[in-house]
Amino acid sequence: MHRALAIIERELRRFRRSPTLIVMSMIMPIMQLVVLGYAFGGNVKHLKVGIVDQDHGLPAVKIRELSGAVAAGARTFDTIDYADQGQALADLRNGRINGVLTIPPEFSRRVLERNQPRVALIEDNTDNFASATLVGSMGSMIAALNQPANGPRVAGQATLDVVEVYPYVPYIQYLLPGSIVMSIFMMVMIGGGIIYIDDKSRGLHEGYLVTPITKFELIAGFNVSGTIKAVLSGTTIMVVGSLIAGVPNPFDPMRLLRLELVIIVTAFALISLMFLIMVRVTDPLLPRAIFGVLNTVLYFPSGAVYPQQGFPPWMQAIAVVDPFTYAVHALKNLLLKDTGVGAIGGDLLYLLAFSVIAMTAATLLFKRTL
Amino acid sequence: MNAIDVRNVVKKFGDFTAVNGITFAVEAGEIFGLLGPNGAGKSTLIRMLTTLLPPTSGTALVNGFNVVTDADGVRKSIGVIPQATTSDLELSVRENLVIYAKLYGVPREKRTRLIHDLLESVQLLQWADKPVKNLSGGMRRRVEIARGLVHEPRVFFLDEPTTGLDPVSRVAVWEMLLKIKSERDLTILLTTHYMDEADKLCDRIAIVDHGELKALDSPMKLKASVPGRNVLEVSFGSEPDAWTRTLEALPDVEGVTGHDHMFRIASRNGPATTMALMETAAQSGVPVHSLSVQSTTLDDVFVHYTGRGLRDALQEPSAQDSPFMLRRK
Numbered sequence: 001m002h003r004a005l006a007i008i009e010r011e012l013r014r015f016r017r018s019p020t021l022i023v024m025s026m027i028m029p030i031m032q033l034v035v036l037g038y039a040f041g042g043n044v045k046h047l048k049v050g051i052v053d054q055d056h057g058l059p060a061v062k063i064r065e066l067s068g069a070v071a072a073g074a075r076t077f078d079t080i081d082y083a084d085q086g087q088a089l090a091d092l093r094n095g096r097i098n099g100v101l102t103i104p105p106e107f108s109r110r111v112l113e114r115n116q117p118r119v120a121l122i123e124d125n126t127d128n129f130a131s132a133t134l135v136g137s138m139g140s141m142i143a144a145l146n147q148p149a150n151g152p153r154v155a156g157q158a159t160l161d162v163v164e165v166y167p168y169v170p171y172i173q174y175l176l177p178g179s180i181v182m183s184i185f186m187m188v189m190i191g192g193g194i195i196y197i198d199d200k201s202r203g204l205h206e207g208y209l210v211t212p213i214t215k216f217e218l219i220a221g222f223n224v225s226g227t228i229k230a231v232l233s234g235t236t237i238m239v240v241g242s243l244i245a246g247v248p249n250p251f252d253p254m255r256l257l258r259l260e261l262v263i264i265v266t267a268f269a270l271i272s273l274m275f276l277i278m279v280r281v282t283d284p285l286l287p288r289a290i291f292g293v294l295n296t297v298l299y300f301p302s303g304a305v306y307p308q309q310g311f312p313p314w315m316q317a318i319a320v321v322d323p324f325t326y327a328v329h330a331l332k333n334l335l336l337k338d339t340g341v342g343a344i345g346g347d348l349l350y351l352l353a354f355s356v357i358a359m360t361a362a363t364l365l366f367k368r369t370l
Numbered sequence: 371m372n373a374i375d376v377r378n379v380v381k382k383f384g385d386f387t388a389v390n391g392i393t394f395a396v397e398a399g400e401i402f403g404l405l406g407p408n409g410a411g412k413s414t415l416i417r418m419l420t421t422l423l424p425p426t427s428g429t430a431l432v433n434g435f436n437v438v439t440d441a442d443g444v445r446k447s448i449g450v451i452p453q454a455t456t457s458d459l460e461l462s463v464r465e466n467l468v469i470y471a472k473l474y475g476v477p478r479e480k481r482t483r484l485i486h487d488l489l490e491s492v493q494l495l496q497w498a499d500k501p502v503k504n505l506s507g508g509m510r511r512r513v514e515i516a517r518g519l520v521h522e523p524r525v526f527f528l529d530e531p532t533t534g535l536d537p538v539s540r541v542a543v544w545e546m547l548l549k550i551k552s553e554r555d556l557t558i559l560l561t562t563h564y565m566d567e568a569d570k571l572c573d574r575i576a577i578v579d580h581g582e583l584k585a586l587d588s589p590m591k592l593k594a595s596v597p598g599r600n601v602l603e604v605s606f607g608s609e610p611d612a613w614t615r616t617l618e619a620l621p622d623v624e625g626v627t628g629h630d631h632m633f634r635i636a637s638r639n640g641p642a643t644t645m646a647l648m649e650t651a652a653q654s655g656v657p658v659h660s661l662s663v664q665s666t667t668l669d670d671v672f673v674h675y676t677g678r679g680l681r682d683a684l685q686e687p688s689a690q691d692s693p694f695m696l697r698r699k
Binding site: 002003005006007009010013014017018202203204206207208209210211212213369370 | 417420421422423424442445446448450452453454455456457458460461465469470472473474475501
C-alpha cells in the first residue's frame with residue numbers, strides 16, 4: 001500500500017502548489033450561492049400598476065386607498081393613475097407597467113346592490129414570478145375589501161392555522177446544500193478528471209506504469225487523493241457558505257461531524273463516477289467538453305434549486321439515480337433541519353452503493369498497460 | 371545470462387505490423403543502441419520490453435524475467451526514461467526522485483543517500499529543491515535520468531534520450547550516461563535516430579526499419595560492412611572526355627558520381643585511390659582544385675540499410691498529438 005501512498009503524496013503536493021486550481025474550484029460555487037441566493041431569494045417589489053378608475057364612487061376610492069397602502073407599506077407595487085384605459089393598456093404592452101387595474105363605471109352601484117361587483121386586473125403574464133406576486137397581492141387586497149367592518153363574534157368559516165416547524169429559511173440557505181455538492185463536483189472534475197487525463201496525455205502515467213505498482217494501488221492512489229481534494233473543497237464551502245447564508249449555530253461540533261461524513265461519502269461517490277467516465281478516455285478535450293453537460297444534468301434535477309415535485313417525469317427519473325439528489329437531501333436535513341444520522345441514513349446508503357458499483361466497473365475497465 | 375533476450379517478437383495494431391519478428395540479445399554490461407528512422411518500430415519495441423505493451427507473439431526476457439508472465443520481476447529490475455517528459459513540473463527535483471523511490475519501494479535509510487549520489491552524478495545537486503518547471507530542457511532530461519536510476523536497476527531503457535536538446539546538453543547527457551555506466555553494474559538499451567549518438571555511446575547497434583532488424587553489430591563493423599570505406603570529393607579545373615570512366619578505372623574505386631566539375635568517388639582504399647588519382651590528373655594535365663577524403667559514417671550505414679525513401683504512412687492519432695501535450699524543450 002506504500003505505493004498508493006506515494007501517488008497520494010504526489011497528487012497532494014501538486015495540489016498545494018496550484019493555488020489557481022484551488023481558488024477556481026471554490027469561487028464558482030460561492031459565487032453561485034451568493035448571486036443565485038440573492039437573485040431568487042428576495043421578495044418581488046415595486047411592480048408598476050396602472051389604475052384606471054372609471055367609477056369614482058366610494059368603494060372605488062377605497063380600492064385606490066388600499067392600493068396606496070400596499071405601495072407605501074409592503075411596496076409590492078407602485079400605483080400610477082391613468083384617466084384613459086387605452087393609454088394604460090398601451091403602456092402595459094410596451095412594458096412600461098406590469099399591470100392595469102380597471103375599476104369599471106358601475107362598480108360602486110354593484111357593490112351597494114351586492115350584484116357581483118368586479119374589478120379587472122390586466123397583467124403582463126410573460127414574467128411568471130412578477131405576475132404571480134401581483135395576482136397574490138391584489139387578491140389579498142380585494143379579500144380585505146370584502147371583510148365586513150364588524151365581523152361576527154364567532155367565525156362561521158373554517159380557517160387555516162399554519163405552524164412552521166423550523167425557523168424561516170431564506171433562499172440562500174436553501175441553495176447552500178447544492179453549492180456544497182457543486183464545489184465537491186468542481187474539484188472532482190478539475191482536480192480529478194481533467195488533471196488525470198492531462199497527465200495521461202502528457203505521458204506521466206507511462207512513468208508510473210513501468211514501476212512495480214499494482215493496478216489496485218494505482219486506482220486507490222488516484223481516487224483517495226481525488227477524494228481528499230474534493231473533501232477539502234466541500235468542507236471549505238460548507239463553513240464559508242454557512243457563514244454567508246447565516247445558518248444558525250454553524251459550528252455545532254456534532255452537526256459538523258455529520259456534515260463531514262456526508263461530504264466524504266459524496267466526494268467518494270462523485271470521484272467514482274468521474275473515474276468510471278474517464279477510465280478509457282485519452283483526449284484531454286473530452287473532460288472539458290462534458291464538464292458543463294454533467295454539471296447541468298446532475299445539479300439542476302437534484303432539487304438543489306427547485307423542489308423535485310415540480311419536475312416532469314423524465315427529469316424525476318434522472319433525479320432518482322442522480323447522486324447529487326441524495327447528497328443535497330442529506331445536507332438539507334443537516335443544515336436546515338439539524339437532524340440526526342437517522343434522517344440521512346438512506347442517502348448515505350445510496351451514495352455508498354453508487355460508489356461501489358461505479359468503482360467496481362471502473363476497476364474492471366482500467367488497463368495496466370498502454 | 372543475457373540482460374535482454376528478444377526472440378521473434380511481433381507487435382500488430384490491427385492490420386498494421388509495427389514490429390515484425392525481431393530477434394536479438396543484449397549482453398549484461400553493454401550499451402546497446404536501437405537505431406532507425408521515425409516510425410521504424412523502436413518505441414514499440416522498447417514499450418514491449420518495459421511491459422507497457424504486450425507483444426502479439428514471440429517472447430522477450432529482461433534480466434531473465436518474461437515481460438508478459440513475470441512483468442513485475444521486469445519492472446523491479448529496470449529503469450525507464452520514456453520519450454516524453456514525465457517528471458512533475460510543479461514538484462522539486464528531489465521530490466520527483468523521492469516519489470519514484472517510494473513507488474519502487476526503496477527503503478527510507480537508503481533513499482536519501484541514493485538520491486544524493488544520483489543528483490551529484492547528474493550535476494543537479496544545487497538545483498535539488500527547485501521546481502522542475504524552472505529547469506531547462508537539458509536539466510529536465512538529467513532529472514529523468516536520475517529518476518530512472520533511483521532504485522538501482524540493472525537494465526536502463528532510454529527512449530530517444532537527447533531528442534530536442536541543444537548540442538552542449540546532448541554531449542553533457544552522453545558524458546553523464548558514460549560516467550554513471552562506469553560506476554555501476556548497468557546494461558543500457560537506448561533508441562535514437564542520431565548517428566553520432568549511437569557511434570559515441572553504443573557498444574553494439576541494431577538498425578531497425580519497417581519493424582524488422584536490418585543489421586546488428588558494433589559501430590566499427592557496421593561501417594566496414596558498407597561498400598566504400600572512404601569517399602573522395604574532388605573538383606577539377608577542366609575535364610577531358612570520358613573523365614568519369616578514367617576515374618572509375620582507378621584502383622579500389624567502387625563508384626563515381628559527379629556534376630559541375632565536382633566528383634564523389636567511393637573507394638575501398640582511400641590512400642591508394644588518392645595517390646593514383648593525383649598521378650593520373652598530373653599525367654593528363656588536369657588541374658585539381660580541391661580534394662577531401664572522408665571515412666564512412668554511420669549516416670552512410672543508416673542510409674545503406676534503411677534506404678532513402680520517406681516512410682510516409684497514416685497512423686492512429688496518439689494522445690501525445692494533443693494540443694495539451696507538453697513538448698520536450
